[in-house]
Amino acid sequence: MKHIDLIIIGGGPIGIACGLEAKKNGINYLILEKGPIVNSLFNYPINMQFFSSSEKLEIDDIPFISKEAKPKRNEALEYYRRIVTSNDLNINLFEKVNEVKKEGDSFSITTEKEAYTASFVIVATGFYDIPNTIDVPGEELPKVSHYYKDPHFFAKQKLAVVGASNSAVDAALECYRKGAEVTMIVRGPEIGRRVKYWVRPDIENRINEGSIKAYYNTTIKEISKDSLVLDTPDGALSIENDYVLALTGYKPNFEFLRKIGIELSDDQKLYPQYNEETMETNIENLFLAGVICGGMDTHIWFIENSRIHAKTILNTISQKIHQ
Incomplete structure (x- = not known):
C-alpha cells in the first residue's frame, strides 16, 4: 500500500490548483481523477462558451489567452492540459476513488486500481456527475x-x-x-x-x-x-x-461524502460542514475545495471564486505539517 502525504480527489481546475500549491510547498501529493484531465469540462457541450472571462479562470497566476474575452470549451481544455503537462503534475487519470476511510491519524483510500494511505485528503470532485x-x-x-x-x-x-x-x-x-x-x-x-x-x-x-x-x-x-x-x-x-x-441541472455525489463521514445540513440544500477559514471538514485533515462546498446550491462556487481554496487549504496543511 502506497503512502502519499496528500491525496487530492478530482482533477478539475480546483484539484489542479491544489496540486500546484502542494508542489510549491514541497508536499508529496497525488491527484486522482476518474476520467481525463478536467473531466467535467471535457464533457461540456462542444461549442460551450464560459460566462467568465479568461483571466477569471486562471489558476496560479498562469495567463489564460483566448480569442475572445470569454473563452470556449476547447480553449479551456488546452489551458488546463498545458498546466498539468508543463508543470509535470503528479496525477493519475482514469482512476476512480471508491472509498475513503479515516483510520487513526491517516486515511485509507481505495481506487479501482490501487490502495493508498494519506495524512491529508482534499475532495474537489465538483457536481457534474449526477443529473437531477x-x-x-x-x-x-x-x-x-x-x-x-x-x-x-x-x-x-x-x-x-x-x-x-x-x-x-x-x-x-x-x-x-x-x-x-x-x-x-x-x-x-x-x-x-x-x-x-x-x-x-x-x-x-x-x-x-x-x-x-x-x-x-x-x-x-x-x-x-x-x-x-x-x-x-x-x-x-x-x-x-x-x-x-x-437539462435540469446536476448535483454533487452526496452519498460519497456521507460514506466518508462528512456531515451535511439536514435541509434540502445539503451543505457540507467545513471551516470557512481553513476549508477543513468535521473530519480532521480532510478538506473540501471548489463547487462541492455549496451543496445543492451549485451556483455559489465556481472556478473564479473557488480557486482561492487551494492556497487556503495548502497553507493550513503546511502549518499542520510544521507544527
Missing part, C-alpha cells in the same frame, strides 16, 4: 439524455429541451440552428434569470417569433417512444417527440 432527474415514466428510454454534446445529432428531429438554464438555452439555440424542431419545457414562468446576458435576447426572440416553441409553467408527465405528455396550465397535452434533453 425529472422522475417520470419513460425517463429511462434511450431517447432521453441528461447531457448534451453536439447539435448535429438532432438535425431534422423533434427535440424537447427540459429546463431554462444556460445549458438548456444553449442546447435549444444550437439545435434549432442545426435544423432541429425544438420545444422547450420550462417549469417556471420565464427563461432562467441566470442565463448569460448576451444569450437571453437571442432565445427570447426565437421564442417570440415562433422559431422555438416554449411551454411555460409546464412539466412532463410521461415520455413514450414517439411522444410526450405535458402537464400545462391548460391541462394535459400530448406532443410528438423524437428526443428529450432533460
